[in-house]
Amino acid sequence: MSSITHQVFKRLQESLGPQHWWPGETPFEVMVGAVLVQNTAWKNVERAIDNLRDAKLLTLQSFSSATIDELEDLIRPAGYFRQKTRRLRGLVEFMLQEYQGEIEKLRTADFLQLRKQLLALHGIGPETADSILLYALDKPVLVVDTYTHRVFARHGWIDYSADYHQLQQHLVDELPIDTAIYNELHALLVNVGHHHCRKTPRCDQCPLHNMLPASGIVDNDARREC
Template sequence: MSDSNVSLNTVFEKLLEHYGPQDWWPGESPLEIMIGAVLTQNTSWKNVEKAIANLKEEGLLNLDRLHATRQEELAEIIRPSGYYRLKAKRLANLIDHVVTRYDGDLEWMFSHDVMTLREELLSINGIGPETADSILLYAGNLKTFVVDAYTARILKRHGWIEWEADYHQLQDHFVSQVPSEVEHYNEFHALIVRTGNEFCRKTPKCQGCPLACYLPESGIQEPV
């Protein structure tokens, strides 16, 4: 079967049938998830886990202690995550915002309107759409769909959206089609990440992919 007009709900059911529920995002607290969302930029989750383990060892999975830590020291602690000086700065910017704007109260912060909060996060230096949406969905349990490189790759290679589509077009594509529920957004994104990690890499590995049956007859779509 190959159908460029396959619905995203069909895609979801296919992935869920193949993989089962993912119970994602990995993190023991909203703060840990927020930290992970910043540290995972341009690196693998294994490297993030090492950096978070270092933070735990130093007792820094605490907003006040994290806020009081010098950037140079923080950078060394999160070194395994790569680009560690830049990420220390971005993490410090995020923590500073939470402490200054919300007095370090994440529950209060996440009680605000999701679109208002999203604009706030995007105004913080180093926080882009994917990081902001990951924080909102996974740490705040708020309704926003996360788009990442895997999402873009899977949709574009199957011809479900044009190659020129940007983050917001990809996000709108999902929001307009799938059930508008936090749990559904969470599960769908997690299934996409699993599929992308195993099959839809930079060099595609289509054999065995649960979505291979939906490729156009002409095969993987490439940018013109």
């Protein structure tokens, strides 16, 4: 019998179709988006990335040569523009110093070592690091987020107290190691979280509705937190 996580993946795949993630023309653009999307909606990220593209600052070298003031002004639509500018500059400096700014060197780097290096950078947490690794560098790591946690907790498939790495490990243990599956599953769960498993859930049209326990959404803590 297939695992719950695999059943979820197949159900969402059949119901929602390919998600074509992550939007970005180059690996560096994907990295920029992974930082800019922290604590904001993707539509705001798109505005900031469009600004950077219009200013011809969406390459590692051009970004590194831009002034802080210029970057802050262009990134402003994504919110927290000062913090995000510092985080992006730190990421760029790291790539230039440690990998000579070569994406291929990042791609072929030892996965665990590179993840450790990314997590050591200011403002780069597990979700951002894993998004960079998966979507920009094609590393086999599953990104989990608030939507993933909400969906799996409400269905009773994980403990509501599970942290990022516990949730990630739970899903990975039930799936083959496959970059394409990790990519698509995360994107599908974001779709469900955005449209159905919201803070106030809209279960009736959700593709996973009939996978809920007979008693409905699991426990009051999940209802309050989600």
